[in-house]
Amino acid sequence: MKRTRDLKGWLLCGPALAAMALVTAYPILYAVQLSLYRYDLRFGAPPELVGLGNYFSVLSSEIWWQALGNTLLITIVSVFFELLLGFALALLMHKAVFRRRTVRSALLVPYASNTVVAALAWKFAFDPTTGFVNRLLGTDLAWLNERWSAFLVIIFSEIWKTTPFMALLLLAGLSLIPDEVIKAARIDGASAVQRFRLIILPLVKPSIVVALLFRSLDAFRIFDAVYVLTRGAHGTESVSVVGYNTLIARLNLGLGSAVSVLVFLCALAIALLFIKSFGVPLLRVER
Amino acid sequence: MRMRLKGTDGLPGALGSLLAVAYALLPVIWIVSLSLKPSRELGNGRFLPETFSLEHYRAVFTDPQFPAAILNSLGIASITTALSILIAVFAAYAIVRLDFRGKQWIFYGTLAVAMFPQVSVVGPLFELWRTLRLFDTWPGLILPYLSFTLPLAVWTLTAFFREVPWELEKAARVDGATPSQAFRLVILPLVAPGIFASAILVFIFAWNDFLFAASLTSTDRARTVPVAIAFFTGSSQFELPVGSIAAASVVVTIPVIALVLMFQRRIIAGLTAGAVKG
Numbered sequence: 001m002k003r004t005r006d007l008k009g010w011l012l013c014g015p016a017l018a019a020m021a022l023v024t025a026y027p028i029l030y031a032v033q034l035s036l037y038r039y040d041l042r043f044g045a046p047p048e049l050v051g052l053g054n055y056f057s058v059l060s061s062e063i064w065w066q067a068l069g070n071t072l073l074i075t076i077v078s079v080f081f082e083l084l085l086g087f088a089l090a091l092l093m094h095k096a097v098f099r100r101r102t103v104r105s106a107l108l109v110p111y112a113s114n115t116v117v118a119a120l121a122w123k124f125a126f127d128p129t130t131g132f133v134n135r136l137l138g139t140d141l142a143w144l145n146e147r148w149s150a151f152l153v154i155i156f157s158e159i160w161k162t163t164p165f166m167a168l169l170l171l172a173g174l175s176l177i178p179d180e181v182i183k184a185a186r187i188d189g190a191s192a193v194q195r196f197r198l199i200i201l202p203l204v205k206p207s208i209v210v211a212l213l214f215r216s217l218d219a220f221r222i223f224d225a226v227y228v229l230t231r232g233a234h235g236t237e238s239v240s241v242v243g244y245n246t247l248i249a250r251l252n253l254g255l256g257s258a259v260s261v262l263v264f265l266c267a268l269a270i271a272l273l274f275i276k277s278f279g280v281p282l283l284r285v286e287r
Numbered sequence: 288m289r290m291r292l293k294g295t296d297g298l299p300g301a302l303g304s305l306l307a308v309a310y311a312l313l314p315v316i317w318i319v320s321l322s323l324k325p326s327r328e329l330g331n332g333r334f335l336p337e338t339f340s341l342e343h344y345r346a347v348f349t350d351p352q353f354p355a356a357i358l359n360s361l362g363i364a365s366i367t368t369a370l371s372i373l374i375a376v377f378a379a380y381a382i383v384r385l386d387f388r389g390k391q392w393i394f395y396g397t398l399a400v401a402m403f404p405q406v407s408v409v410g411p412l413f414e415l416w417r418t419l420r421l422f423d424t425w426p427g428l429i430l431p432y433l434s435f436t437l438p439l440a441v442w443t444l445t446a447f448f449r450e451v452p453w454e455l456e457k458a459a460r461v462d463g464a465t466p467s468q469a470f471r472l473v474i475l476p477l478v479a480p481g482i483f484a485s486a487i488l489v490f491i492f493a494w495n496d497f498l499f500a501a502s503l504t505s506t507d508r509a510r511t512v513p514v515a516i517a518f519f520t521g522s523s524q525f526e527l528p529v530g531s532i533a534a535a536s537v538v539v540t541i542p543v544i545a546l547v548l549m550f551q552r553r554i555i556a557g558l559t560a561g562a563v564k565g
Contacts, residue, residue: 009387016378023434027411092303099304106311112547114495116513117536121314135332172559217402224497243406264407
């Protein structure tokens with residue numbers, strides 16, 4: 001009886017698991033294999049086994065380390081501001097029952113809009129000839145031609161696009177807090193700051209951890225915004241852009257696969273770091 | 288809290304809400320405004336157009352690339368959505384209704400895929416697709432989209448299925464319905480709205496992807512809208528055709544936004560319930 005139920009469960013979930021493995025587990029193993037070969041499609045030579053050679057090449061190149069630094073910088077800065085802004089928006093929606101609907105609808109706009117389109121909108125906005133930003137600020141800065149100002153635009157566009165997701169997750173967390181708890185605290189004389197720090201924050205913590213985990217790993221694989229805004233020029237490459245350029249633009253499958261595997265390992269490390277420090281709060285599978 | 292007594296959320300709340308709405312809509316209004324500016328006004332640095340013109344929309348639709356890309360995007364995203372939802376319905380049903388050993392592994396699997404860096408599989412897929420003749424075809428994009436949308440589909444459907452009063456299914460069976468009848472006639476109408484909301488989320492993912500589409504297509508045969516827009520060159524190679532890009536952007540963004548706003552309540556429930564209640 002129990003056997004058949006196990007079997008039935010796995011049969012129903014089987015197609016989903018198979019489809020997910022087909023395009024993740026199998027290709028990543030294939031990437032590991034490719035990364036051990038010198039395999040450059042531009043030269044048409046047959047693949048040649050070079051062991052860990054490609055990894056040495058990647059790990060001794062400045063491009064990789066700069067890209068890793070860039071990616072971590074983009075991830076940390078944008079996720080930090082998203083959390084602050086997202087929390088502010090969540091509190092705004094939580095309190096303003098009256099206007100919740102309007103703000104919530106508006107916030108779905110960045111979420112649903114296309115990353116390429118959003119990045120292009122910001123690109124044109126900051127552009128010295130077509131844009132309105134320079135006229136507004138009274139400068140004639142070529143934002144995307146300088147490393148740090150380009151980062152500013154990249155991070156800005158990333159924050160705009162993804163803060164709503166953070167805000168909606170946090171709002172869902174806030175709405176799980178029973179009203180009576182807050183009321184009781186107020187009757188007991190807790191100030192607004194104390195209520196926030198001692199009651200709201202600990203109760204919302206699981207939602208915060210989930211939001212942070214998802215957004216950090218999502219930001220770590222940033223590609224669209226960087227590619228559209230700078231194509232990785234002026235030292236703004238992210239690790240995904242390096243991978244894409246090596247694999248698809250330069251058709252160096254061996255070296256590119258080494259980059260792919262390294263990006264995968266970095267993502268894995270970030271995920272494990274989160275799980276080690278916060279546990280896995282989102283996996284409360286019922287019964 | 289004092290504010291609530293007056294029946295409003297007070298000036299700070301109102302101001303905050305106004306700012307939040309402006310924040311969300313600013314780039315969208317900007318791209319619409321750019322798309323309506325006549326070419327001679329594109330460099331004037333104003334946020335809104337002084338005169339309106341539809342020349343960029345005409346240009347976009349007379350260029351053969353863009354309509355082809357829209358067709359590819361629509362086809363690929365729709366087929367992905369149908370397949371992903373179909374597969375996810377079975378999984379979500381099993382997760383909610385059956386108590387089987389190893390259930391948590393399904394969740395670990397979806398979690399791993401949701402956080403997977405896509406760039407890690409772009410190279411192998413490029414190589415495999417060339418051998419299997421899937422490069423630059425619809426199935427070549429539908430397959431990766433299917434895998435990467437399944438976590439979202441499974442979570443949202445699981446969240447919606449948990450809300451369903453499943454006793455009704457049992458009641459229908461007692462009344463003599465077959466299992467398939469009970470599901471089709473009693474349960475399906477109840478879960479349809481949730482399925483629809485999940486479908487919209489999956490569709491958006493497939494519609495918006497750029498990395499796979501840029502890596503696994505090369506011509507109008509399968510090139511989707513984001514890639515067409517990003518690689519748009521127009522008549523001159525050296526200058527971005529800003530007006531045409533803006534018009535194309537509006538054409539592909541507004542319908543999706545409209546769709547999302549129409550079904551916003553359920554979409555938000557689906558987006559957040561999966562992660563919070565999990």
